[in-house]
Amino acid sequence: EDKVVQSPLSLVVHEGDTVTLNCSYEVTNFRSLLWYKQEKKAPTFLFMLTSSGIEKKSGRLSSILDKKELFSILNITATQTGDSAIYLCAVDLGGGADGLTFGKGTHLIIQP
Amino acid sequence: NAGVMQNPRHLVRRRGQEARLRCSPMKGHSHVYWYRQLPEEGLKFMVYLQKENIIDESGMPKERFSAEFPKEGPSILRIQQVVRGDSAAYFCASSPFGQGRNRYEQYFGPGTRLTVT
Numbered sequence: 001e002d003k004v005v006q007s008p009l010s011l012v013v014h015e016g017d018t019v020t021l022n023c024s025y026e027v028t029n030f031r032s033l034l035w036y037k038q039e040k041k042a043p044t045f046l047f048m049l050t051s052s053g054i055e056k057k058s059g060r061l062s063s064i065l066d067k068k069e070l071f072s073i074l075n076i077t078a079t080q081t082g083d084s085a086i087y088l089c090a091v092d093l094g095g096g097a098d099g100l101t102f103g104k105g106t107h108l109i110i111q112p
Numbered sequence: 113n114a115g116v117m118q119n120p121r122h123l124v125r126r127r128g129q130e131a132r133l134r135c136s137p138m139k140g141h142s143h144v145y146w147y148r149q150l151p152e153e154g155l156k157f158m159v160y161l162q163k164e165n166i167i168d169e170s171g172m173p174k175e176r177f178s179a180e181f182p183k184e185g186p187s188i189l190r191i192q193q194v195v196r197g198d199s200a201a202y203f204c205a206s207s208p209f210g211q212g213r214n215r216y217e218q219y220f221g222p223g224t225r226l227t228v229t
Binding site for chain 2: 041044045088090101102
């Protein structure tokens with residue numbers, strides 16, 4: 001069975017800290033890995049990663065994929081209270097499956 | 113440009129009733145995905161539709177669930193004879209792209225929270 005596992009499931013840090021969120025996967029087919037941020041409403045797209053070792057960056061957020069070890073990390077530097085959210089990792093299986101397989105998410109809480 | 117619209121935002125149904133969830137994709141988007149988020153679980157893919165076509169319904173339960181995306185109007189996710197286990201948040205996402213790498217620039221609606229009593 002295809003699996004996407006995120007860790008930790010929840011994390012509480014102080015404003016200004018740097019956090020690293022993990023996503024590992026075991027899937028039969030792999031096309032890409034995606035990160036989403038889910039606040040009170042729907043997830044918003046952050047990154048799509050297809051190649052190993054190439055860092056994607058957007059402001060204080062960055063992400064990288066390791067296709068050999070089958071994981072990805074999402075880094076957030078200089079965290080702010082507005083970063084509090086659930087961060088979802090999803091894998092695009094390709095091979096005709098048109099949906100995504102999601103992990104359960106990491107619930108990140110930034111304390112002032 | 114309005115985002116993806118879903119309605120109702122909250123829906124309460126008694127066991128055995130029907131639930132109809134609507135999703136209006138962003139303007140210019142002809143690809144719609146439905147996901148279900150159960151408590152304590154991640155989002156799970158249900159179905160992918162284009163206008164008038166179901167492309168992939170591999171995530172849909174075999175019974176009681178159906179989806180459509182007519183030529184005119186919103187996409188509808190229909191759940192017949194609801195049971196308590198159907199209580200969840202149902203998200204719709206739309207994309208302007210079909211095949212190709214960019215198709216997962218999906219834009220999510222706010223979700224419909226279904227509660228079955």
